[in-house]
Amino acid sequence: MNRSKIFILIGVSALLAVVLAVRISGHLSSISYRSPHHVTQPQPAPREQGLTDAAEADAARQKAKPYEEVEYRKFPITGSRVAIWVVAQLHLLFAAFVLAVPIFAFLIQLIGYKTGDKRYDRLAHEFTRLLSVSFSFTASFGAFLTFMLIILYPKLTQYLMHVFNPTFLPYTLLFFAEAVFLYAYYYGWGKFSPRVHLAIGLALNLTGTAIMFIANSWLTFMSSPRGVADSGAVISTWEAINNFTWMPINIHRMIANVSYGGSIAAAYAAYKFLSAKTDEARAHYDWMGYIGNFVAIAALLPLPFAGYWLTKEIYAFSQTMGLIMMGGAFSQLFIIQAILIGVLFLGAAYYLWLGMARIEGAERYQKYIKYLVSIIVLCIAVWATPRSPISTSSEMRAMGGSFHPLLGYLGLMSAKNTAVDVLILTIFVSFLLYRRSGKYAVVPWEKTGNRLQASILALAVGVVVFYGVYGYFVEAAVRIGFSVPQVLAVLTAMISVSIIDIFMFRGARNSETHWGRMPVRSQYILIIIAVTFTWTMGLMGYARAGLRMHWHVYGVVRDTSPDAFTPTLGFAANVVSVTALIFFTFIGFVFWLSGLTDRKDYEPKEPKAS
Amino acid sequence: MKIPAGLKILAVVLATTGAYTYLGHWVPQKEVYPPAEIALSTDMSPEALAENGKKIAADKGLCLTCHTIGQSGILRFPDLAGIGGRAASIIPGMSDIEYFAQSMYEPNHYIVPGFNPGMPMAHKPPIAMTDQEILAVIAFLQSLGGTPTVTLATQHAYNGGGGTQPASQSPSVAVSKADEGRALYDKYDCAKCHNLDTPEKGKKAGPSLYGVGQRLSNAQIFVAILYPDRASADPADIDKMEKGLEKKEFPVRHAQPESADAGKTNGHDPVLDLLVENATLQQVQALVEFLTQPEDLTP
Numbered sequence: 001m002n003r004s005k006i007f008i009l010i011g012v013s014a015l016l017a018v019v020l021a022v023r024i025s026g027h028l029s030s031i032s033y034r035s036p037h038h039v040t041q042p043q044p045a046p047r048e049q050g051l052t053d054a055a056e057a058d059a060a061r062q063k064a065k066p067y068e069e070v071e072y073r074k075f076p077i078t079g080s081r082v083a084i085w086v087v088a089q090l091h092l093l094f095a096a097f098v099l100a101v102p103i104f105a106f107l108i109q110l111i112g113y114k115t116g117d118k119r120y121d122r123l124a125h126e127f128t129r130l131l132s133v134s135f136s137f138t139a140s141f142g143a144f145l146t147f148m149l150i151i152l153y154p155k156l157t158q159y160l161m162h163v164f165n166p167t168f169l170p171y172t173l174l175f176f177a178e179a180v181f182l183y184a185y186y187y188g189w190g191k192f193s194p195r196v197h198l199a200i201g202l203a204l205n206l207t208g209t210a211i212m213f214i215a216n217s218w219l220t221f222m223s224s225p226r227g228v229a230d231s232g233a234v235i236s237t238w239e240a241i242n243n244f245t246w247m248p249i250n251i252h253r254m255i256a257n258v259s260y261g262g263s264i265a266a267a268y269a270a271y272k273f274l275s276a277k278t279d280e281a282r283a284h285y286d287w288m289g290y291i292g293n294f295v296a297i298a299a300l301l302p303l304p305f306a307g308y309w310l311t312k313e314i315y316a317f318s319q320t321m322g323l324i325m326m327g328g329a330f331s332q333l334f335i336i337q338a339i340l341i342g343v344l345f346l347g348a349a350y351y352l353w354l355g356m357a358r359i360e361g362a363e364r365y366q367k368y369i370k371y372l373v374s375i376i377v378l379c380i381a382v383w384a385t386p387r388s389p390i391s392t393s394s395e396m397r398a399m400g401g402s403f404h405p406l407l408g409y410l411g412l413m414s415a416k417n418t419a420v421d422v423l424i425l426t427i428f429v430s431f432l433l434y435r436r437s438g439k440y441a442v443v444p445w446e447k448t449g450n451r452l453q454a455s456i457l458a459l460a461v462g463v464v465v466f467y468g469v470y471g472y473f474v475e476a477a478v479r480i481g482f483s484v485p486q487v488l489a490v491l492t493a494m495i496s497v498s499i500i501d502i503f504m505f506r507g508a509r510n511s512e513t514h515w516g517r518m519p520v521r522s523q524y525i526l527i528i529i530a531v532t533f534t535w536t537m538g539l540m541g542y543a544r545a546g547l548r549m550h551w552h553v554y555g556v557v558r559d560t561s562p563d564a565f566t567p568t569l570g571f572a573a574n575v576v577s578v579t580a581l582i583f584f585t586f587i588g589f590v591f592w593l594s595g596l597t598d599r600k601d602y603e604p605k606e607p608k609a610s
Numbered sequence: 611m612k613i614p615a616g617l618k619i620l621a622v623v624l625a626t627t628g629a630y631t632y633l634g635h636w637v638p639q640k641e642v643y644p645p646a647e648i649a650l651s652t653d654m655s656p657e658a659l660a661e662n663g664k665k666i667a668a669d670k671g672l673c674l675t676c677h678t679i680g681q682s683g684i685l686r687f688p689d690l691a692g693i694g695g696r697a698a699s700i701i702p703g704m705s706d707i708e709y710f711a712q713s714m715y716e717p718n719h720y721i722v723p724g725f726n727p728g729m730p731m732a733h734k735p736p737i738a739m740t741d742q743e744i745l746a747v748i749a750f751l752q753s754l755g756g757t758p759t760v761t762l763a764t765q766h767a768y769n770g771g772g773g774t775q776p777a778s779q780s781p782s783v784a785v786s787k788a789d790e791g792r793a794l795y796d797k798y799d800c801a802k803c804h805n806l807d808t809p810e811k812g813k814k815a816g817p818s819l820y821g822v823g824q825r826l827s828n829a830q831i832f833v834a835i836l837y838p839d840r841a842s843a844d845p846a847d848i849d850k851m852e853k854g855l856e857k858k859e860f861p862v863r864h865a866q867p868e869s870a871d872a873g874k875t876n877g878h879d880p881v882l883d884l885l886v887e888n889a890t891l892q893q894v895q896a897l898v899e900f901l902t903q904p905e906d907l908t909p
Contacts, residue, residue, distance in 0.1 A: 323676050
């Protein structure tokens with residue numbers, strides 16, 4: 001063998017040895033360590049043992065974990081506060097509707113029973129058609145709200161339940177009673193004697209009112225707590241219920257519910273009017289829309305006074321809260337409120353004036369409309385004028401501050417009370433003219449009666465304007481009391497003029513009213529009124545809750561959540577608008593469902609002859 | 611093409627909602643946050659304290675929600691311009707510091723003529739300023755038309771110093787005991803038989819308690835609550851009060867013996883009663899505290 005072959009053989013052998021050594025060492029390192037002692041079970045590698053130990057330690061830590069109460073939980077995307085806000089508002093909107101419809105359905109049914117006019121009974125029945133699914137939605141949103149409060153605000157909810165635990169059983173039992181009376185009222189229509197059916201309607205209303213009173217105590221306690229110590233300990237549950245703002249909110253909501261319910265019912269009538277195929281149907285829904293709008297506006301007229309009482313009680317509870325509301329963070333909100341209420345009044349008046357066109361003989365009163373429009377627009381303008389107008393820096397320098405030298409005086413409550421009271425009287429006169437449009441009085445004292453009515457109205461306006469102007473020259477403590485004679489003057493005028501009108505037109509000669517002969521735009525006005533009402537309720541809900549600032553229960557339970565700040569009006573407008581749109585989606589379903597009754601029964605199509 | 615009514619209605623709803631959304635964004639926007647805590651240190655000069663007091667007054671104290679500085683005309687609450695220069699002369703014998711302190715701890719004790727009571731107590735919720743924060747606000751108020759002299763070491767009647775209040779009981783403690791008494795007054799429904807806001811008895815069964823602190827000593831009021839039969843000689847009145855209190859589960863005692871047994875009153879020894887039932891004592895003390903506070907503090 002020559003030398004080169006030997007070298008090659010050695011090289012290959014070395015290479016093979018290296019490869020073999022690498023393979024053997026790799027194999028040896030991959031096999032598990034075996035103890036030299038005899039064992040029956042395979043021992044885990046150190047890494048695996050370590051992982052097992054860590055898992056066991058973690059499990060032991062989890063088992064030993066102490067129970068910690070969570071104060072807040074987060075709702076995805078919107079955050080907890082907005083989620084609760086939307087659901088609560090939806091519950092409130094449906095609850096308002098469900099409480100209101102039985103009130104005016106009962107009253108309309110009563111009118112039908114007293115006069116013997118079957119139209120009123122049928123109308124009341126038709127309004128009640130909207131109730132059953134609305135009741136379900138109310139309860140569903142209420143349950144949704146309750147669960148969300150428990151999950152997202154557990155400590156606050158627990159505290160409120162601790163304070164109000166005696167009220168929950170009555171509340172639940174009343175709900176059962178409400179369901180019994182509501183379904184008996186609707187499904188029993190025409191099946192009982194009128195008196196029995198009316199009694200069921202009355203029971204339904206009383207039950208619904210009681211439910212609202214209980215629920216109002218919870219939310220008003222959060223704004224104006226009473227009956228608890230500084231620490232939050234309960235001293236008296238009754239005082240917690242009967243706090244400063246409880247009764248004012250009860251009255252305000254009862255009246256507002258009727259107004260709101262009337263507007264939604266009128267919106268339903270508008271929807272049916274616009275979808276009607278026959279003149280007869282149009283006439284019926286025109287009349288229904290008129291009744292709904294009448295209910296809405298009749299209840300809207302005294303509503304500002306209920307609002308004044310509520311504001312007075314807020315001030316009595318806390319002047320600071322009152323001033324935050326009217327002169328601080330929420331002052332601009334009330335400018336928007338003025339515009340919204342202005343739209344409501346102007347819209348309602350415009351609807352009435354359009355309606356005069358369907359009444360023969362109404363032409364004699366149409367000349368007054370331009371004066372009424374002017375007064376209404378002027379009053380709304382005064383009401384909506386802020387104390388500090390939106391100004392640039394140079395404008396503020398020119399004015400010498402944020403207070404406009406002339407218009408600033410209109411930003412004070414003296415001017416606003418006056419404007420609202422005159423506005424209410426003007427709407428009242430509007431309605432008075434509509435009412436007498438097709439009537440010709442036959443009493444001999446008609447001229448005297450008209451002069452008397454005009455004098456009473458002029459006197460009321462005089463009283464209102466006098467106190468409004470005088471308020472600028474007296475101290476605040478005196479000025480605040482002037483709203484009482486102003487309100488009394490307006491209420492006295494409305495009641496006395498109505499009484500004179502009723503007697504004056506007894507036995508009057510009536511001209512014909514052509515129901516259904518209404519321009520289409522009048523129906524869109526009813527829709528706008530319903531949307532405006534909904535939006536106003538959402539805005540006022542923001543005001544009521546926002547006045548608590550960074551408190552869950554004002555002065556008692558502090559809000560320490562990430563949402564413990566008052567959002568801007570723009571943000572609130574977004575939330576209110578989204579809520580309103582969701583509500584109208586649901587109410588659209590209610591309208592559609594109620595309209596199914598009029599649809600022909602389904603008939604399967606005949607198979608085609610082959 | 612005929613547009614369905616539903617679509618037209620939807621358009622109107624969207625347009626109206628959109629208009630109001632725009633309106634909501636059009637007005638000046640304001641986001642309000644919870645008050646920030648301002649750190650105060652004991653080595654702050656009066657001027658520095660006044661500077662921080664200004665921030666507290668505008669934020670946590672909520673002072674500028676109600677009070678203006680430099681405005682005249684129709685005002686709901688007193689304007690604070692120049693208050694630092696005149697506070698010392700508003701109430702004779704009271705320094706400016708004591709006046710400011712009283713205005714914040716007991717705001718309804720003195721009402722500026724022409725204005726209504728209604729200012730909340732600054733040391734209580736919802737404002738709940740600390741004693742140090744109140745001192746800072748006092749320094750700020752002194753600076754309005756005057757020179758701040760207050761530091762965090764300054765003492766006044768409401769933080770354990772001298773002044774018009776007895777040192778043994780700081781007014782904040784007295785007020786809170788009076789609050790407790792108020793709650794008990796409501797709990798035992800005393801208003802059912804007694805007027806509190808007018809000296810007239812009116813239609814109530816019992817005498818008016820208006821200004822009772824001026825007519826009777828604390829001890830006399832104490833006894834009248836605990837032993838109604840010592841408050842009146844009329845058995846009908848005694849019976850009414852006892853029944854009313856027993857209904858509310860208040861432990862009524864009889865000073866006069868109901869039986870001929872000498873030294874015993876209805877089976878109880880009055881001295882031992884007082885020693886044993888400390889809870890009752892505490893309640894009566896709170897009631898006395900509430901009834902003897904100045905009339906303008908009585909709600």
